[in-house]
Amino acid sequence: MQQPNDPSLENWHDYEVQSQREIVALLRGIRDKNQLVRMLINGEADVCVTSVLDVDPDTRTVLLDWSVDREQNRRAIAAKRVRCETFLDKIRILFDAAPLTEAQYKGSPCLRMDVPETLIRLQRREYYRMPTPVSNPIKVVIPLPEELGGGTQSFPLADISVGGIAILDNNKALGETIGVDFPNCRLELPEVGPVITTLQVRNLMDMTLLNNKTNRRLGCQFINISRGNLANVQKYITKLERERNARLSGLA
Structure with a gap:
């Protein structure tokens, strides 16, 4: 994961999760609890809200909901850096989503990403x-x-x-x-x-x-x-x- 530009994460490596099994479990938890995901496209200037639709560990893919703004979807797919932020059980979760591609979920368009190699699980206070x-x-x-x-x-x-x-x-x-x-x-x-x-x-x-x-x-x-x-x-x-x-x- 790229180093987050966030002063609160000075020691972000301490919170990095590298186990693929654990990462998949966390992403499924985010999906199952219908947690909203804040997606930052090339930084804070371009932000949309999405959600995790599906997680497939066999193909190592994650499907994210499609933005209502078609142009924003195009920018997300073209972006070199896309970061997602959400919460699970009051714990902040961050992961990189780029590169994104267009896909289908139950007949509707969505965004596809690879299961991230790592993610950050920022522990409670x-x-x-x-x-x-x-x-x-x-x-x-x-x-x-x-x-x-x-x-x-x-x-x-x-x-x-x-x-x-x-x-x-x-x-x-x-x-x-x-x-x-x-x-x-x-x-x-x-x-x-x-x-x-x-x-x-x-x-x-x-x-x-x-x-x-x-x-x-x-x-x-x-x-x-x-x-x-x-x-x-x-x-x-x-x-x-x-x-x-x-x-x-x-x-x-």
């Missing part, structure tokens, strides 16, 4: 990510499987939420491990205590720094985290929020 300290970074210790060399390795956090963490893997020690579970990971949260949980790598992004060095950022989800550990995560996030608010008000 409780999954808001808080940046962690840079000067004295929080570390997570991850036991590595034998195929990655075994032993344990420590990684600095970039941010944290009650849904998971983002870590920096400068040496690419975790490799291309999207979808892989790492059990018994240990987070040491200052003034709160340790958190032990399984982490699943959900996405990765290689970033080029100003000095031309690369850094790998991995978005990780907590898997089957216990209530006690989740409570500690929430306490730490609350602590970070208090500190940030104090800085903004000039009290710290």
